[in-house]
Amino acid sequence: MAVVGYGGKVTSYDLDVGVKINMDELIYMISPTDSPFINGIGTDGRQLLGSSGVDQQEFKWMDEELLLPRATVSTTQSSQGGAGDTQVTVAAADSYKFQIGDLCVLNKQATSWNNAVKMVKTIDTGTGVITVENWDNQANWPAPTADDILICVGTALAEGSDPGEARSADRTIRSNYTQIFGPTPIHMSRTEQQVSRYGVSDEFAKQVYGRTVENVITREQAYLYGRAKNDTSAKKRATGGLMHFITTNTDTSSETLTTANLQTLQQKCYNAGGVPDLLMANPAAFATLNDTGNTDTVRHIIDDPRRGRVPTMSIFTEFGETQAVRNRWCSAETAFVIQKENVSRRIMQPLIVEALAKTGDSDKVQIVCEEGLQVKGESHMAMYTGLHYDDTPA
Numbered sequence: 422m423a424v425v426g427y428g429g430k431v432t433s434y435d436l437d438v439g440v441k442i443n444m445d446e447l448i449y450m451i452s453p454t455d456s457p458f459i460n461g462i463g464t465d466g467r468q469l470l471g472s473s474g475v476d477q478q479e480f481k482w483m484d485e486e487l488l489l490p491r492a493t494v495s496t497t498q499s500s501q502g503g504a505g506d507t508q509v510t511v512a513a514a515d516s517y518k519f520q521i522g523d524l525c526v527l528n529k530q531a532t533s534w535n536n537a538v539k540m541v542k543t544i545d546t547g548t549g550v551i552t553v554e555n556w557d558n559q560a561n562w563p564a565p566t567a568d569d570i571l572i573c574v575g576t577a578l579a580e581g582s583d584p585g586e587a588r589s590a591d592r593t594i595r596s597n598y599t600q601i602f603g604p605t606p607i608h609m610s611r612t613e614q615q616v617s618r619y620g621v622s623d624e625f626a627k628q629v630y631g632r633t634v635e636n637v638i639t640r641e642q643a644y645l646y647g648r649a650k651n652d653t654s655a656k657k658r659a660t661g662g663l664m665h666f667i668t669t670n671t672d673t674s675s676e677t678l679t680t681a682n683l684q685t686l687q688q689k690c691y692n693a694g695g696v697p698d699l700l701m702a703n704p705a706a707f708a709t710l711n712d713t714g715n716t717d718t719v720r721h722i723i724d725d726p727r728r729g730r731v732p733t734m735s736i737f738t739e740f741g742e743t744q745a746v747r748n749r750w751c752s753a754e755t756a757f758v759i760q761k762e763n764v765s766r767r768i769m770q771p772l773i774v775e776a777l778a779k780t781g782d783s784d785k786v787q788i789v790c791e792e793g794l795q796v797k798g799e800s801h802m803a804m805y806t807g808l809h810y811d812d813t814p815a
Contacts, residue, residue, distance in 0.1 A: 456637045457748045458644055458701065459766070469699065469746065470644075472766040475793070478658060479651065480767050481596040482797055488518045489694070490573035494527075494565045495549065502564035506542060506554050509565045513549040519571075520544070520586060522578045524556060528570040529563050537561040540577060595796075597649050599769045600660040602640055603789030605632045610783040625784065629774060632788050636772065642750050644766075644794045645757070660793035663757050663764075663804070667796070669693070670758075670803035677709045677808065678702060678756060680736055686758055686803035687740045695760050695801020700736065701746040702756035706808050710736060710745065758803040768792040 453461045461469040492515035501507040509527070519525070523541040539553035539562055556577070565571075578584075607628050614625050649661030670689045675682045683700065690697050711734070734745040743758075751757075770791040777785040796802070 451634055451637055454747075454749065455634060456641050457746055458641050458750075459637060461746060469761055470764060470766055471762070472768055472792075475599065475767040475769050478599045478769065478791075479596055480599070480793065480795065481594055482795055484593045484595055484798055484800075489692075490518055490523070491692070492516075492518055492571050494567055494569040494571060497564075497566040499564045499566075502562055504555055504559045504562070506552055507539070507562065507565075509551045509553060509571050511549045511551065511571060513546060516544050516546045516549045516551060519551060519573060520576070522576045523573045524575050524577050525551075525553060526572050526574055527563055527565060528572055529566075530569065535561045535563050537563070538574065595666070595799075597661050597666075597767075597793045597795060598651050598658040599767065599791045599793040600643060600647070600658060601789065601791045602636050602643075604775075604787035605636060605789070606777075606785065606787050607632060608783060608785045612782070614784070629786070629788070633772065636788055636790065638750060640790075640792070641748075645748075645751055645755075647794070661796075662794055663759070663796065663802075664755070666799045667757065667802050667804045669800040672803065672805045673807045675805060675807065678706050678805070679709055680738060683736060683743065683758070684738045684740070686805075687738060687743070690758065690760075690801050690803055691740055693800040695763075695798055696740055697758045697760045697802055698741070698743055699746055699759040699761050700743050700756060701748050701751060701759060702805075702808075703749065703751045703753040704747045705753040706756055706805075707734070707745060707747065710734065754806065754808050756805040756808060758805075760798065760801050763797040763801065765795050766792050767795050 451460055457469065459470055492511040494509060495512055496510035498508060498510065501509070509525075519541050521541050521544065524538050525541060526538055527535065529535060536558055537560070538557045539559055540556045541551055542554040543552040545551075551571070563569075607625070609625050609628065614623075616624070643660055644662045646664050647660050647662035648665050649659065651658040670686055670693075672682060672686055678700070687697060736743045736745060768790075770789070772788065772790040774786050774788055777787060779785070
């Protein structure tokens with residue numbers, strides 16, 4: 422057995438160095454207004470963001486994209502209406518959703534139904550051009566325009582025929598990195614800790630709490646706007662946030678948040694197989710939705726018994742209830758429409774306070790944690806990037 426110190430005397434100073442104090446529970450003492458993403462509680466009484474452990478600095482997950490038998494038309498072709506062979510252009514990747522012999526209808530949104538059906542004749546997977554031929558009521562087939570929806574309504578193969586060419590959709594492997602938040606040093610002399618101050622019983626503990634809050638806010642901002650990068654030569658890495666991963670459904674033109682444009686984005690998410698249930702934005706972006714008279718689609722609850730007096734707001738659309746989450750660290754120009762069960766923190770090292778080597782008449786500690794964000798099914802979520810608000814004083 423090793424002998425520590427002189428005469429076998431063991432002091433607290435001999436044992437403190439390297440001792441780690443898990444401070445992860447401390448985040449629950451931080452106001453949810455300071456960390457709504459990490460520490461907020463939803464209207465269902467559960468924490469907004471789930472978490473799970475990870476044992477590698479790069480963690481991966483798989484997004485499965487089904488070959489849904491429908492696609493958005495990408496190119497307007499005004500001369501391709503009526504009877505005969507016509508062409509419909511979709512994204513090249515979407516062309517794999519169809520096969521020769523499929524019966525298709527063309528949904529002209531916001532117009533009357535055309536009641537025409539054509540059959541897929543050829544598919545160019547390189548360009549996304551699908552040639553369709555007559556099947557039924559083809560004279561009413563409209564000219565395809567961008568944002569129309571080409572919908573498969575089954576396949577018409579001759580009785581007893583062999584199946585068409587096989588298709589498969591591989592899962593997309595996505596990854597992110599754990600980021601080291603810290604280490605943040607706290608170094609204070611014994612005398613500094615003993616000096617009396619109004620309203621502060623323990624200055625060292627106050628400094629630990631302050632640096633912890635700053636650490637949580639830094640993580641909050643990283644999970645909104647961080648960019649995933651692993652610099653192997655410098656041995657540095659950063660985690661990607663919501664803006665890094667959400668790329669499919671982006672609204673760049675809406676200047677205000679309304680139930681109408683929210684429902685438009687939800688429809689896109691719904692078409693891809695998701696139903697987002699959180700709208701996260703800066704309070705400045707909620708001005709239009711804050712119309713308390715609009716109780717048909719927006720409802721406000723002021724007294725939330727789960728978390729004290731915290732104002733909450735829910736927006737009701739065809740896709741159910743969407744909880745509005747106010748986040749002061751979210752830019753007033755951006756907002757995120759999230760399916761919360763698919764977003765989680767992946768934690769390698771929870772937040773700790775670790776004592777450093779004792780030298781002289783002072784105490785040294787560092788605050789550090791390591792974690793990253795996992796965003797599964799990004800096509801089930803959406804983002805606004807062009808919101809404006811009037812901050813001119815009244």
